Amino acid sequence: RAIPATIPQLRTWAIGDYGREKLKVGERDPIWMRSGADILRAGSANADSTELKDVIIFRRDETGLLREQIYADTATLTDNRWTLKPVLIYYRDNLTPSRLDTMVYSGSLKPAQAGARSGEPEEMSLTDLGYFIENQGFGIRPVWVYETWHQKRISLFFSSLLMIALCIPLASRFRRGGGLGVLFAIGVGLGFLYFVIDGISLTMGELGFVTPWLAAWMPLIAFGLFAAVLTLRAENV
Secondary structure: OOOOHHHHHHHHHHOOOHHHHHHHEEEEEEEEEEEEEEEEEEEEOOOOOOEEEEEOOOOOOOOOOEEEEEEEEEEEOOOOEEEEEEEEEEEEEOOOOOOOOOEEEEHHHHHHHHOHHOOOOHHHOOOHHHHHHHHHHHHOOOOOHHHHHHHHHHHHHHHHHHHHHHHHHHHHHHHHOOHHHHHHHHHHHHHHHHHHHHHHHHHHHHOOOOOOOOOOOHHHHHHHHHHHHHHHHHOOO
């Protein structure tokens, strides 16, 4: 997962920062789905996502331009077909909207998993991020934001190894010369510098200034090279 398993539950309970974020957003776990070029947003749903409320379907043409926008209070899945009630349809080119009591939508809509419903990439697992990348972010955010966080989730597994690679040559050097306090200060300084560079790099990836893989791996590559230099110098001392 690469994220704490408690995050979805904390958001549900609205505890601490998760509660403030929830109130700020003003919605309760929306769901995003996609069928071909169509994108659906539901304000809430039951556990298995077969009953939706506050539904909006954005129907797009082959070029990705919006051609219809369908509003429905409820949507129920029966025999692989969605029944929408009541329905209000807006058309492109300022045509007169249509009102229907019932409408059947036959598109194959796949719901996002519960942990991904907020659309917040920093709280998503690798599976959730992959799902949003596959569906171009459902129009919530640019796809490169999710690609950056997907690469970041993978790079986290190597961060601890990098810290060890930095500590070993430093500890070896100061073991000979003493100065435990200096070693501690250098360690804290390097850790702080790493997190600052990591944050800047991640922000650049989210904004699209650098490619997602570079944004996620650049701090690791830079500090990895630094660790290699320290190791070579320690061996030559």
